[in-house]
Each structure stands twice: as structure tokens, then as C-alpha cells.
Amino acid sequence: MSVPRVWRRRKVLYRLEGAKCPKCGKIYFPARERCLECNTTPLEEYLFSGYGKIVTFTWVYTPPKGFKSRIPYCLAIIELEEGPRLTAQVVAVEQNDVSIGMPVEFAFRKIASEGKEGVITYGFKFRPKGYPNHAK
Numbered sequence: 001m002s003v004p005r006v007w008r009r010r011k012v013l014y015r016l017e018g019a020k021c022p023k024c025g026k027i028y029f030p031a032r033e034r035c036l037e038c039n040t041t042p043l044e045e046y047l048f049s050g051y052g053k054i055v056t057f058t059w060v061y062t063p064p065k066g067f068k069s070r071i072p073y074c075l076a077i078i079e080l081e082e083g084p085r086l087t088a089q090v091v092a093v094e095q096n097d098v099s100i101g102m103p104v105e106f107a108f109r110k111i112a113s114e115g116k117e118g119v120i121t122y123g124f125k126f127r128p129k130g131y132p133n134h135a136k
């Protein structure tokens with residue numbers, strides 16, 4: 001990802017944003033420039049509700065380099081209400097709490113810089129749906 005794009009994306013740190021095709025209505029996450037269904041460009045910004053459910057999950061005991069986190073942490077594939085899926089960390093849960101189909105909500109994004117090159121990567125965090133807002 002180029003630097004200007006990374007910069008542009010900073011404004012959406014606390015929102016879950018994708019793209020919607022103005023012609024056929026297909027919704028994409030992450031956002032893209034062109035619709036894969038009907039080739040329309042540009043696409044419109046689309047703001048997700050942030051609600052979804054866990055499709056599958058695993059517990060990670062060895063985080064990737066540069067990704068500082070309490071271990072173990074729960075890494076899940078989450079299907080958003082609107083359909084797209086993403087991989088995200090699930091926070092505010094203990095190992096016995098997590099199950100397939102569990103409703104979750106978007107909490108925030110985290111930026112981690114990796115290595116000497118300072119490669120910036122994004123992490124997405126979800127929490128149980130209805131979890132108190134102040135908790136992380």
C-alpha cells in the first residue's frame with residue numbers, strides 16, 4: 001500500500017469503512033477502486049454497521065513480529081452483517097467465552113509498525129456485541 005493511501009485511511013481508524021458499487025450495489029471490504037461484478041469505477045465509500053458474527057476462530061500464542069499483544073489472543077474470521085468477511089482480533093473475551101456464531105461488534109483499528117522499514121499494518125479488533133464501550 002502506498003504512503004498516501006495509508007495516510008488517507010487514518011481518518012477511518014474508528015470506523016469500519018468499505019466500498020459500495022453505485023450501479024449493482026455490491027459491497028466490498030476492504031474498499032477497492034473498481035467493482036468486480038460490473039467493472040464500475042469509482043465506488044462509493046460505505047460505512048459498515050460494525051456488527052457481525054464469528055465464523056471461525058483460533059487462539060494465538062505467538063504473535064507476529066511487531067504485533068505486541070497480550071497472549072493468548074483470539075483471532076477470528078468475522079462475517080459482517082452486510083456479508084463481507086475479515087480477519088480480526090476479538091478482545092474482552094476469555095477462552096471459554098468464544099464460540100462459532102457469536103455476535104460481535106467492531107471496536108477499533110490498531111496500527112502496528114513492523115521492523116526497520118516501518119511497514120505499517122492494520123489490525124481490526126472486535127468485542128462481544130453489547131460490550132460496554134469504555135472497555136478494551
Ligand SMILES: [Zn+2]
Nearest residue numbers: 021024035038
Ligand atoms: Zn458493481
